[in-house]
Amino acid sequence: MPDADKQAANFQRVREAHQVEVAEDYVELIADLIEATGEARAADIARRLGVSHPTVVKAIGRLQRDGLVESLPYRSVFLTESGRAMAERSKRRHEVVLGFLKALGVADETAERDAEGIEHHVSDETLSAFERFIRDSR
Amino acid sequence: MPDADKQAANFQRVREAHQVEVAEDYVELIADLIEATGEARAADIARRLGVSHPTVVKAIGRLQRDGLVESLPYRSVFLTESGRAMAERSKRRHEVVLGFLKALGVADETAERDAEGIEHHVSDETLSAFERFIRDSR
DNA sequence: CAAAACATATAGCCTGGGCTATAGTTCATT
DNA sequence: AATGAACTATAGCCCAGGCTATATGTTTTG
Numbered sequence: 001m002p003d004a005d006k007q008a009a010n011f012q013r014v015r016e017a018h019q020v021e022v023a024e025d026y027v028e029l030i031a032d033l034i035e036a037t038g039e040a041r042a043a044d045i046a047r048r049l050g051v052s053h054p055t056v057v058k059a060i061g062r063l064q065r066d067g068l069v070e071s072l073p074y075r076s077v078f079l080t081e082s083g084r085a086m087a088e089r090s091k092r093r094h095e096v097v098l099g100f101l102k103a104l105g106v107a108d109e110t111a112e113r114d115a116e117g118i119e120h121h122v123s124d125e126t127l128s129a130f131e132r133f134i135r136d137s138r
Numbered sequence: 139m140p141d142a143d144k145q146a147a148n149f150q151r152v153r154e155a156h157q158v159e160v161a162e163d164y165v166e167l168i169a170d171l172i173e174a175t176g177e178a179r180a181a182d183i184a185r186r187l188g189v190s191h192p193t194v195v196k197a198i199g200r201l202q203r204d205g206l207v208e209s210l211p212y213r214s215v216f217l218t219e220s221g222r223a224m225a226e227r228s229k230r231r232h233e234v235v236l237g238f239l240k241a242l243g244v245a246d247e248t249a250e251r252d253a254e255g256i257e258h259h260v261s262d263e264t265l266s267a268f269e270r271f272i273r274d275s276r
Numbered sequence: 277c278a279a280a281a282c283a284t285a286t287a288g289c290c291t292g293g294g295c296t297a298t299a300g301t302t303c304a305t306t
Numbered sequence: 307a308a309t310g311a312a313c314t315a316t317a318g319c320c321c322a323g324g325c326t327a328t329a330t331g332t333t334t335t336g
Contacts, residue, residue: 001174002250008188011163014255015324018156022293025149036139043313050146055294057315062292074301074314101264104271110263112140117152121255125248126239133242153294160323181283193324195285200322212284212331 014121021120024090025049026059027068030077031087039076093127094119100130103137152259159258162228163187164197165206168215169225177214231265232257238268241275 001007029048033040046056060077063069068083079087097119101111122130139145167186171178184194198215201207206221217225235257239249260268 001170004186006250007186010251010254011186012188013251017255019292032139041313042315048142048145048149050150051293052295053314054296054316058293101267104264104267106264106267110261112144113148113151114259114261114264116148117155117259118256121252121259123248123252126242126244126252129239129242129244157322179283180285189323190325191284192286192326196323 017120022059023063023066023068024086024120026063027079027083027087028090028094030069030079031084031091034079040078041076045077090119093122096127096130096134097122099134103134155258160197161201161204161206162224162258164201165217165221165225166228166232168207168217169222169229172217178216179214183215228257231260234265234268234272235260237272241272 026045026049029045030040033044033048037044042053042056042060046053049056060069060071063083064071067080068086069077070080071077094115098111098115101115101118102108106114164183164187167183168178171182171186175182180191180194180198184191187194198207198209201221202209205218206224207215208218209215232253236249236253239253239256240246244252
């Protein structure tokens with residue numbers, strides 16, 4: 001069995017990753033919506049996340065509290081500087097993971113499904129390895 | 139932007155994966171503890187997950203309710219048939235992901251860290267691709 | 277074999293992230 | 307400009323998964 005402290009640290013890391021996961025999904029989606037349609041409306045966010053409106057409203061509240069997002073009642077949502085930064089990182093990660101899975105020979109649909117879950121748990125080192133692989137496989 | 143329904147379905151899938159994640163971590167760890175020490179004590183589980191005892195007790199309660207585990211008050215924890223099956227799958231997945239990351243050139247420590255988060259989000263198809271890669275890289 | 281040490285359980289709290297049902301705003305259209 | 311449709315917000319609920327503090331068993335040991 002692995003060293004207990006290390007194992008505990010790893011689990012703790014995953015739990016922390018978990019807490020930012022939702023934030024990452026939101027800001028990434030908000031950035032995409034703004035880019036594609038000019039604005040991020042709560043209804044669209046809810047539809048694309050597969051979640052009810054109130055859930056989105058509450059999440060937006062948390063994001064705002066955490067300084068990732070700005071929003072006024074009955075208005076659409078905007079990213080703050082740090083929200084934009086998180087969205088950028090998150091998007092890049094997503095694309096690398098997706099591209100990596102495809103390069104590995106995984107079908108597009110599956111790659112899209114798995115990337116959504118995997119992306120939040122990939123360290124910088126592993127991400128680099130993914131990029132290297134993509135490069136080498138071309 | 140991707141199709142809204144597909145995107146929503148993907149997010150939903152990740153949320154579901156999330157719900158079984160904790161269960162997988164527990165049964166896998168319980169199986170390892172039983173194998174290594176003959177029994178799975180709550181205190182050890184807590185230590186290795188990096189979590190308090192009461193958290194473990196509550197989790198065990200949920201696992202028992204879901205038929206993955208059997209336990210009597212003040213006694214150690216046992217896996218049911220389906221708990222053992224889940225532990226098996228989970229362990230195999232874990233090992234494949236870990237071996238894959240290492241084969242890709244990721245440092246052991248990092249591979250161990252990332253595998254813990256990634257393993258729960260890898261579909262069978264992607265897992266096969268990982269295995270293929272490990273095989274080919276030898 | 278009693279007492280101390282240790283392990284487990286319970287109570288009660290918190291946050292996150294879901295939901296439905298209801299209420300309030302904004303916008304488009306006639 | 308009024309009204310109906312669409313959107314957004316609020317209230318109030320639920321469960322998972324954390325925690326600390328306290329109580330209750332179990333084991334070890336003097």
